[in-house]
Amino acid sequence: MDVAHSGVLEVGIPVACRSCQARHGVVCGVLSSGQLKDLGRHSLRRKVDAGCEIIAQGSESSFYSNIMSGVVKLCKVMPDGRHEIVGLQFAPDFVGRPFVRESTLSAEAATDAEICVFPRSLLDRMISETPELQRSLHDQALKELDAAREWIVTLGRRTAEEKVASLLHLIATHAEPQTATSTAFDLPLSRAEIADFLGLTIETVSRQMTRLRKSGVIRIENFRHIIVPDMDELERMISA
Amino acid sequence: MDVAHSGVLEVGIPVACRSCQARHGVVCGVLSSGQLKDLGRHSLRRKVDAGCEIIAQGSESSFYSNIMSGVVKLCKVMPDGRHEIVGLQFAPDFVGRPFVRESTLSAEAATDAEICVFPRSLLDRMISETPELQRSLHDQALKELDAAREWIVTLGRRTAEEKVASLLHLIATHAEPQTATSTAFDLPLSRAEIADFLGLTIETVSRQMTRLRKSGVIRIENFRHIIVPDMDELERMISA
DNA sequence: CGCCAATTTGAGGACCGTCAACGAGAGTGG
DNA sequence: CCACTCTCGTTGACGGTCCTCAAATTGGCG
CATH class of the missing domain: 1.10.10.10 (Winged helix-like DNA-binding domain superfamily/Winged helix DNA-binding domain)
Incomplete structure (x- = not known):
């Protein structure tokens, strides 16, 4: 019998995480059950309406989030106030900019969405303790980079x-x-x-x-x- | 007296590295002198002419490089053979795609350039042993991502x-x-x-x-x- | 000097932006 | 129930920016 798929190993992880879209995503997918529990204790599931800003450009956000459902648009706000969308993110993507306190972009819910919010300080600590996590976030960054370059071709040609x-x-x-x-x-x-x-x-x-x-x-x-x-x-x- | 700037600490690092543009770049800037020596032993300085391809799109490159001088263009080759430039890289940037064997882009020297080539397997090992290095490469990826998104605004608006x-x-x-x-x-x-x-x-x-x-x-x-x-x-x- | 590639310049046309009007739904109030 | 309004999306006419095609000019190199 295959224990890995029987649910037995799910014991010890937060209830809220068990059916979460992001459970096996970039962040939570590589955490130990202890870390997951720790993160779960300090995280907050939040519903955000379409159009609601999750992270403001230029602000010093002390939070990261995972997208559990919905679509998030990444915008650059021009000096004259105009918005320009530079990317989309879907569940179960991670939203936030590791290492840098100030966000260069604003993240805004495109649809009604559910996100799981957790403190920057906690995840930053986990990143420095967990090479797997660093690597996983690095991977997401490289995937986003590929997507951005694909988009450059689309816009240019x-x-x-x-x-x-x-x-x-x-x-x-x-x-x-x-x-x-x-x-x-x-x-x-x-x-x-x-x-x-x-x-x-x-x-x-x-x-x-x-x-x-x-x-x-x-x-x-x-x-x-x-x-x-x-x-x-x-x-x-x-x-x- | 400030030893850090006196050159005394440069003892033990490869001669070729001492005056290298990339010596304090993304990769070499975070290596220990032992690692630097190790990498130096297995690396090769190469001159490439303008127009010469450094990494071919879709190929399985077993090398990474640092740009020591010159400019490198990152291209996407379309199915119909057309080239589309999606980014530029300057000394002392790192060129290569960690984790993934197959390159999604081709890298081509835009000007005559000098690069320092070293084996993928060695750096991959160093990455897994050196959180600092992982972090540094992650940082470069995020910077490139910012640059790509900046470019999206330029092309779009x-x-x-x-x-x-x-x-x-x-x-x-x-x-x-x-x-x-x-x-x-x-x-x-x-x-x-x-x-x-x-x-x-x-x-x-x-x-x-x-x-x-x-x-x-x-x-x-x-x-x-x-x-x-x-x-x-x-x-x-x-x-x- | 003469050839060749790269760049510049010019004329005309296509694509997309601008301005304007119209239509479809949703919510409000009579 | 219907009129009203507000937002969002569609459609049309026209003009500007940029592409296409063509020719002239420049500079490098034998």
Whole structure:
């Protein structure tokens, strides 16, 4: 009998963690049960509404968080007050900037979300004591770096239609469990936010969405709910 | 008397390292003298010509390198063979992708460069034995991530002229020692490469360069040598 | 000097931004 | 129940920025 999957080993870890999306994520997935218990004692599950700021740019946040559900957008606030979205994060990603007290970005809930908040000081200590954890966070940073560079290609070389298709593909592959070919999901972003992320205007985004709809690549229901009948088709829009 | 600056402590480290640009960089700056000696014994200083590929995308490189001089461009090779530059690295940056054998990018010398090459297996072992080193590489990854996101803003929201100004600013602040206000440097990139990095065409880059020249923000000599009489002026072009 | 590649310059057109009007839902109040 | 308003999204017309195609110019190198 396989003990590892029987639940017996889950004894000793906080109840709240047992069914948590982030339980096997970047942070919690590499902690010992003792550390997990310690972190659990000092962490707080929090519901945040869409649009709510989790970390403000330039502030000295003394907290990190894990995303348990929902989508978080990373924004750069320009000197003139304009927002620019530079990345999205999905459950069970880790949110925060190790080592540096001051955040260079603001993190804002794109959808209603649940996050698990814990003190910076505690995790920083665990990082210095746990090479595994350092390594795991390093790994996430490298993955985000890959994603950011992928996005640089998208913004630099692709047309408006390809940009919109790229974003739909990004969301489809991260936000939702998918069947073999067909995929359906709710857009976590408004048209204005999509435009922001893609470096386009609302109108252009809207036009390209209807183009994609008319060419049969996607179906749109209720403005927010998207159905992709054939993901391969969507991918062909991108590399074209 | 301050021993730390007298050179006495340099005894025991490899001769080749003593005057190396990367000696206090991301990797070598955190190694013990024993580790430095070990790494030095297994490393190789190599001159690479401009245009030479250091790491090929998709290949399984068994080496890492430090940039000792010159500029390296990170490229994504598209399925259709086109190149897209997604980042630049300067001395004394570290080049390589810890943990993952297969590179997702190709690294190519933009200028003639000198690099210090050492075996992946050795550094990977040092990483696992030296939390300081892990931490230092993690730090570089986070810095690159910040730079990539800064670039996303540049590509997404700025005009052609602002993009060119941004690139000149990036190069001016990384490639050369600068005086109080005035700065002069050689462009490490051709017009074609600049266009590639900025998501523009050669012609547009050329036009915007002459615009900047005519408005007095830069002076151009020999196509490659740029003089910025007033860096503040250049910065004002960007945030505008 | 002559060739070659790189860069610059010019003319015209496509794509996307700007401005404006319209339509669809959601919430409010009569 | 309906009118009203507010926000969000869509659609259309027009103009500007940047791309495309083409030619001229520069500089390097034999």
